[in-house]
Amino acid sequence: MxxxxxxxxxxxxxxxxxxxxxxxxxxxxxxMQAQHLAGAVRAALSEPHQAIAVTSAEAVRVLGSLGSGLEQHLATPLFAVGEATARAAGDLGFTDIRIGPGTGEGLAETVAAHLPLGGTLAYLAGSPRTDGFERSLHGRRIGHRTVECYRMTPxxxxxxxxxxxxxxxxxxxxxxxxxxxxxxxxxxxxxxxxxxxxxxxxxxxxxxxxxxxxxxxxxxxxxxxxxxxxxxxxx
Missing domain, CATH: 3.40.50.10090 (Rossmann fold)
Known part of the structure; x- marks a missing residue:
């Protein structure tokens, strides 16, 4: 074919x-093509957070662009939307990866089950994006900061x-x-x-x-x- x-x-x-x-x-x-915003990720990870969430492999690629600056974060729990994103994070060296079922809403359930009460999530997002993950986090009252780490442009x-x-x-x-x-x-x-x-x-x-x-x-x-x-x- x-x-x-x-x-x-x-x-x-x-x-x-x-x-x-x-x-x-x-x-x-x-x-479409991705414009990476590595500086935004670097700044976000310098703020207190208990876990990281990514809903695309593109966000993982932005993490990879941090080079040696990423090493101190590799043991931080990382919530990945699905298997492919999780594999990409594993290839970078993340050691504590929790895998969602492939949707933002499903990933929010995974976060709710594992994030410590009162913990803050650093969500590394793209633009534009659907709002299912963030809506579900709000509905579950899960503390999070959304950081746009890449933009898709035509x-x-x-x-x-x-x-x-x-x-x-x-x-x-x-x-x-x-x-x-x-x-x-x-x-x-x-x-x-x-x-x-x-x-x-x-x-x-x-x-x-x-x-x-x-x-x-x-x-x-x-x-x-x-x-x-x-x-x-x-x-």
């Missing part, structure tokens, strides 16, 4: 390599980019990993004068919130769980 990968680099390259090992032809077209391409990619015919599938990526794809199709069916036969979404961004009449499939393994299962 010919598959369009829309997620940001460097994760797009890893996804493409996995697809290639499965016998698919992957084409990378990142629609990647701009010439109007002829998408038409050029489908000159030989539509993709068999497009992989969509975030709401902002879905928004950018819809805008790109509109600017290029293409219909979604011109781009691909199938649009595979990591979660229902992503599906909500796409046109209602578009044939989409949603992963059973918000992780890449489940998304690949749809292929």
């Amino acid at each position: 010919r598959v369009l990968v829309t997620r940001p680099r460097p994760t797009a390259e890893r996804t493409a390599a996995r697809l290639g090992s499965m016998g698919h032809e992957a084409v990378i077209l990142p629609l 990647v701009h391409y010439p109007a002829e980019t998408l038409p050029g990619l489908v000159r030989a015919g539509p993709f068999d599938a497009v992989l969509l990993y975030s709401r902002e990526t879905a928004r950018r794809l819809v805008a790109g199709l509109r600017e290029s004068g293409l219909e979604p069916a011109d781009l691909a036969a199938r649009f595979l979404c990591l979660s229902w919130p992503i599906r909500e961004i796409l046109p209602a009449d578009l044939a989409c499939e949603i992963a059973a769980a918000p992780d890449e393994e489940s998304l690949f299962t749809l292929l």
Whole structure:
């Protein structure tokens, strides 16, 4: 199958390599890119906190940019939204990782079960983001500070980019990993004068919130769980 990968680099390259090992032809077209704010993380971790929370591997990459300054925090309990984010934190050297079920709301439950009463959580977040995790923390009266450690910004391409990619015919599938990526794809199709069916036969979404961004009449499939393994299962 010919598959369009829309997620940001460097994760797009890893996804493409996995697809290639499965016998698919992957084409990378990142629609968003991350701007890291390492200074904000450094300042946040200098404030008193009993644990760290991350809801994306991108936040873990920002932590990694601290270099030797991260060593003193590696024993701090870290709450990761799911398995992939937890693996990334483990690769950095974190030794006390608590893993959520893949959603912000579920991660808040994990925090509530393990964070000491009265403890403060340093939540390293991206922008833009959904508010499920923070809403659930507020609802459970869990003390936390939200620190924006990266911003996702659009990647701009010439109007002829998408038409050029489908000159030989539509993709068999497009992989969509975030709401902002879905928004950018819809805008790109509109600017290029293409219909979604011109781009691909199938649009595979990591979660229902992503599906909500796409046109209602578009044939989409949603992963059973918000992780890449489940998304690949749809292929």
